[in-house]
Every structure is written in C-alpha cells, then in structure tokens.
Amino acid sequence: MDADIANLISHLIIFMVVLLLAVSAHEAGHAWMSHKFGDDTAYMLGRVTLNPIKHTDPIGTIAIPLIGWGKPTPVNPRNWRNYKTANVMVSIAGVLANLILLIIGIVAAKIMLMQGVPLEDFFGRGNTNPIAMFVGNLMMLNLSLFVFNLLPFPPLDGSKILSTFLPRSFEPAFEFLERFGFIFLMAFIYFGLFSLIISPFFRLLVGVLAA
Numbered sequence: 001m002d003a004d005i006a007n008l009i010s011h012l013i014i015f016m017v018v019l020l021l022a023v024s025a026h027e028a029g030h031a032w033m034s035h036k037f038g039d040d041t042a043y044m045l046g047r048v049t050l051n052p053i054k055h056t057d058p059i060g061t062i063a064i065p066l067i068g069w070g071k072p073t074p075v076n077p078r079n080w081r082n083y084k085t086a087n088v089m090v091s092i093a094g095v096l097a098n099l100i101l102l103i104i105g106i107v108a109a110k111i112m113l114m115q116g117v118p119l120e121d122f123f124g125r126g127n128t129n130p131i132a133m134f135v136g137n138l139m140m141l142n143l144s145l146f147v148f149n150l151l152p153f154p155p156l157d158g159s160k161i162l163s164t165f166l167p168r169s170f171e172p173a174f175e176f177l178e179r180f181g182f183i184f185l186m187a188f189i190y191f192g193l194f195s196l197i198i199s200p201f202f203r204l205l206v207g208v209l210a211a
Contacts, residue, residue: 154181
C-alpha cells in the first residue's frame with residue numbers, strides 16, 4: 001500500500017475514534033446532568049456512558065462526520081427539579097464534557113512538547129505519529145464542538161441556554177427560530193461564518209501550546 005494512502009487511512013481512523021469519543025462524552029454529559037436533576041429518561045436508556053453505540057447518529061456521526069453530532073439525548077423537563085437551573089445545567093453539560101476533553105488534550109500535548117515532539121505533529125497532515133495525531137484531533141474536535149454547540153441556533157445547546165433567560169415577549173421570535181433553526185444553521189456553516197468564529201479559537205489553542 002502506498003505510504004500516503006496508508007497515512008490518510010490512519011488519519012481517518014484516528015479522526016473517527018476521537019469523534020466518537022467527543023460525541024459520546026457530549027451526549028453522556030447531558031444524560032448524566034438530567035439524571036442529577038431528577039429525570040431518569042436517558043439514564044434508564046443507558047445513555048450515561050461513553051459507549052459510542054448508545055450515542056451514534058447514522059447521519060451526523062457516521063455518514064457526514066464533519067457535522068459531528070450524535071443521537072439527541074432524550075430528556076423529560078417535567079421531571080426536573082428547578083426547571084430553569086436544570087435547563088441551563090443540562091444544556092451546558094455537553095459542552096463542559098468537551099471542554100474537559102480539550103483540557104486533557106492540551107495537558108497531554110504540553111507533556112509531549114516538553115519531550116521533544118514537534119508542534120506540527122499535532123496538526124500537520126503529513127505526520128505519522130499516531131499518538132500526536134490522536135491528541136491533535138482530541139483538541140481540535142472538542143474545541144470545535146465546544147464553540148459550535150454554544151451558538152444560539154436551535155437545536156444547539158446555546159439556544160436552549162438562551163431561551164432560559166429571554167423575556168416572554170421574545171417567545172414568538174424564538175419559536176420562529178426553532179422552526180427554521182436547522183436551515184439557518186446550515187446556511188451559517190455553508191457561507192463560512194462558523195469558520196470565521198472558530199479561527200481565533202484555533203489560533204489561541206496554538207498560542208497556548210507554543211507558549
């Protein structure tokens with residue numbers, strides 16, 4: 001097998017492994033936090049786990065992995081204690097799980113950098129160090145999911161957090177956004193607006209590693 005093809009396949013395999021981990025942690029975070037606030041819907045379905053089989057979406061995770069979303073975690077808000085606090089905490093739990101994985105990746109990368117691994121090995125397409133590839137993807141994917149899911153477009157977590165604090169007068173506008181939120185979100189990505197938002201975060205990540 002050609003070396004370039006073999007390297008491409010290894011990159012793809014590592015990318016998918018990290019994506020499944022990131023998505024599973026995100027959805028498990030929602031399930032765990034909802035259970036803590038009194039709703040055992042997701043808990044009873046076995047969603048408080050890092051097992052990717054429980055969280056994988058055939059389209060968003062497998063068919064189009066660049067979308068990077070998993071099977072939505074089922075929750076029943078009527079079971080929550082203290083609805084407003086629960087809505088915020090359950091919504092933010094997923095991105096906090098990605099933030100934890102991002103921090104783990106940064107710590108691992110800093111240790112490897114001190115041991116002489118070049119910074120380029122974490123993000124370069126031509127690198128052949130599988131551990132550096134794994135850590136690089138761990139940082140990039142979880143940073144992307146962290147920022148992406150905080151956008152205020154339904155069905156993303158950011159919209160659920162925002163809805164908790166909006167006055168009742170904004171409800172009609174928010175219901176309209178919920179109805180067409182997926183279209184707005186796809187347009188947002190298609191026209192490169194998310195790239196504009198995430199780019200400074202990637203530069204900050206590289207700056208932290210290079211410091």
